Amino acid sequence: MLDIRLIREQPDFVKSRIATRGGDDAAKIDEVLRVDATRRKAETALQQLNGDRKRLSKEIGGKRARGEASDELETRVREVGDQISLLNEQTSAADEEQKRLLLQIPNLPHANAPVGKDASENPVVRSWGEKPALSGTVLDHLALGTQLKLFDLERAAKLSGSGFICFTGAGARLERALINFMLDLHTREHGYLEISPPFLVRRECMIGTTQLPKFEEDMYGLENGELFLAPTAEVPVTNFHREEILGPAELPKKFVAYTPCFRREAGSAGRETRGIIRVHQFDKVELVKITAPENSYAEHESLTANAERVLQLLGLHYRVIELCTGDLGFGGAKTYDIEVWSPGQNAYLEVSSCTNFEEFQARRMNLRFKDADGKNRFCHTLNGSGLALPRLFAALIETYQQPDGSVRIPEKLQPHFGAAEIR
């Protein structure tokens, strides 16, 4: 959520910055400004009347205490009261309308974000390792997984429909090993606090981290409309401190959480739907930071580096791209995507999206900290996968496949997996 004051004071700046995203949000800015003016006018009048009532009511109290008549005053206050309830309705209506509009205006991209219209214009920031030189027939993860009985998609469909995975045997163990490997890395070597949060979250939390109100159709909600299946651990973990004022020494907060993630992926049928690349439920280890504004960009770099470390230790080739303004998510100010190389797809697969939201989410969830001067200010929030499992799983077995159809387990993962190969 943007600061209404910023919009009010620098509407052209806000419009031009948001325009780089490519949407047509200028109209929303004008609308919110119009509502804001109405709201403030009504509010000022309301405050005036409230003051009148307060004063007159006290007078009545005084008169009564002295045994004097107060009928005339009471009539007057009653009239003021009627005006107040009228204005009250106008004010709260304008207030709600303003809030509703503000929730739909995206964040301003960072000043240095590369300007571009869509994913095709995302610059590559760096890459690590090289594409593996595989000999013989290169199998994709679907063929490998089926052959080695690592997962069973047909039976998963029998249980839950298409777009679900059921890991089996060594596949289930590999999934679990990867989760533990990543959690251990981030907690022991990168200093994150492990959180195991609820998977069902309230509507307010979904609003706080910007999944709602705009993307409700992509979310799984429960019948009562109140609880949602979290689409990422970002939601419960970032909201962990919602409505709080953190002490000056508490920042930065660094959390890591493993959770399943639930997504409808509405409208994505036919796109990347083969295999386990895009599914309705998947496991993910998520990194979340809550920082002071001054440090958020440094923390953004280190968070991205922490996520990259997973791929480095597993020896998987990847590249890091920065999202251009046209491809940036709704709440993000700056985002790096980490893409792992998939020999089977002959393509890079997104396994992490590391984003600095600045105070956009913090404003929505009223998450603040007390700075050195004792002033309450909004925190900055960041998150990134560290990493998303199915695609990592796919890239790993594809990269480490052997000519005889077996899969080698990278050395660093062997202690967690308990074996050196799958065959």
Added chain:
RNA sequence: GGUGAGGUGGCUGAGUGGUCGAAAGCAGCGCUUUGCUAAAGCGCCGUACUCCAAAAGGGUACCGAGGGUUCGAAUCCCUCCCUCACCGCCA
């Protein structure tokens, strides 16, 4: 799921219709006293919105949330949320 108790400022805690944004204590900040520490005394010490070009300074709202009664609500009524205790059910 049932019954009961309760939700007040950073914390503890008073306040059952008017002068209460809210006593008191603790913590915090400033000053005085003091050889240092300690102690004592005095003062300050919530948030949001809004008015004013800005500052200074006003104003309004907020005592879990939302409605209601009333000239006037922290205080009375209703609904909801949450916490605690006990009972029931259950992995």
